[in-house]
Amino acid sequence: MVHYPHRHLLGIKGLTPPDIELLLDRADEAVKISRQREKKTTTLRGLTQINLFFEASTRTQSSFELAGKRLGADVMNMSVGNSSVKKGETLIDTAMTLNAMRPDVLVVRHSSAGAVALLAQKVSCSVINAGDGAHEHPTQALLDALTIRRIKGRLSGITVAICGDVLHSRVARSNILLLNTMGARVRVIAPATLLPSGIADMSVEVFRSMEEGLKGADVVMMLRLQRERMAGSFVPSVREYFHYYGLDADKLKHAKPDALVMHPGPMNRGVEIASDIADGPQSVIEQQVEMGVAVRMAVMETLLVSANQGERA
């Protein structure tokens, strides 16, 4: 078995091209399993997976749950309200409590950047980051990469345009890291108020207009814009945002004719993406969901099998 040197998946940062290739190759295998009638395997039989979500997310949580169950693990979901004033105390206390239950893998989402890494220091099992603040969301970037690779056949040399709220997006950060690591060309398109400081030094090309930025793109990756950020604080209005940055048929024409349209979900139809595009022939949004389960199966299998080998060694 090929060696995978990491115990946790806290981010794309720190992964090498062979690490990523390995995860994507295994995810391809997992897709086959998921498409069989009999979907359940015994790879993780007897192991315990706990999904610890400090921030609500139906989609990501159920994707991880399904992945664990298809691998034969016992899966427990824990949703911890994020309204508690002392979030941090809850984090460390919960980590210690859960650790005492001896899980084999913790899947964690938290609203604070770095919170998952902090938790990983306190527990003795593998930890998977299911999104920490505006920092990283590594399994999302992996599933996006898998979706692209399966359709385009490769990642290197592909031009990907990431559009929208890059400032607050962990999906954007993980994707920029992964795509650059794999030799793709990354562009970002957003109003300046939604771009992080120093974006030009993140190995991306920055565009302020969709027409320019989409020219020749192989992939158009839309980001979600939260409603509370559209009422004058970051952009003046939904109407103005959609006019300049919403993906509609006119704007999409500037990308390559076979360009893929992606979205990490949940979508705001009519805000960042027009309904007919989201449901149109270039959209691979549903495939992304399917690839999500496969990638999460691959990640858990890789981390847990390596971890067990480590114990034996």
Added chain:
Amino acid sequence: MSGTTVLTNARIIDPSRSLDEIGTIVIRDSKIAAAGRDALNQGTPEGADVVDCNGLLAVPGLVDARVFTGEPGAEHRETIQSASRAAAAGGIAAFIMMPDTDPVIDDIALVEFVQKTARDKADVLVYPAAALTRGLKGEEMTEFGLLREAGAVCFTNGRKGIHDSQVLRRAMTYAREFDAVVALETRDRHLGANGVMNEGLYASWLGLSGVPKEAELLPLERDLRLAALTKTRYHAAEISVPESAEAIRTARKRGAKVTAGITINHLTLNENDIGEYRTFFKMSPPLRTEDDRKGMVQALADGTIDIIVSSHDPQDVDTKRLPFADAADGAVGLETMLSAALRLHHSGEVPLMRLIDALSTRPAQIFGLDAGTLKVGASAHVTLIDLDEPWLVSKDRLLSRSKNTPFEDSRFSGRAVATYVRGRRVFALDRSAG
């Protein structure tokens, strides 16, 4: 304390006299009786306690103008007594205590409480700073006259700035009547309000909100204008970017009576030290870039920045072992300030005379403290320093009740080996303990 102590064979640096020579310090009845090459002209006094310094550096006891304690209100983090022990171990003979306690030091009874506690329990001199506004709320000015008479050495809003320009103008105008120093940290209330580290590429990769330089600079420039308008003595308590130093230079050229301080952290650390969300490096103002740090070292060397402070801010596990954005700002620094500052001497960036000036003489002058000089007749505060003493910092050995040091596992060359306050030795390094 009566009696005579003689410190021989010391390299004496006294910035108040621009003196740097090998000589002797004679301390009699807690005052400096003589200090310099010719101090022993009349021979060693009879019955004196003679200490051979063997070439150690002897300087006026260090003065730290910005120290937070937890007394009253958060004694589990730091008491005045525990802070004073940490100070003595860091070669600090006197410090100014910030009013950010619970309750806030905004009333003469509380100033008197700090003084009494210090008199009874502290090993070093503790000078209270009083709140500029009641409850540090930035709304109503405190009783500057009565507070000053009670012993408050300056007026500050502690960790909080003053956002209302009208309130600040009136407070400054009124403070001038009492020749009181107004010392403020500047941070815009809105710009970078959610920021938790320096704005820039590094914060962006970490997914953390940034604090731009302008969040410090905008209120600073306003304060400097108001200081010129009101002719008040204004002290910019913690500046962190070269643009702020430039603003200080410009204000001085216009004739404003302004001084500036910087924390030892901003002179010796930068934003990269945060690494993967290390909360002991979270502070306000945030650690800036390496270029900023270098610019600030230059501004210290050329005197634009007057003084170095520890900004000692004890925090515990409850407030630091949290996700980065949720963790409290602040770092302890009383014990490590001198050793960290000596890095700037060893690197050749700041002359020793200027460094000691910034750590002792200058803060004593700005705040009118009985310290910072070895002139004959002055109170005998002396710090003996071994410039090459190796020190590997271990937080478990710090005397402060809180262990949030950004210098854990740092290697220093140079350390205080003894501290004298009013002629009494309050600290001696136990070299076997490390």
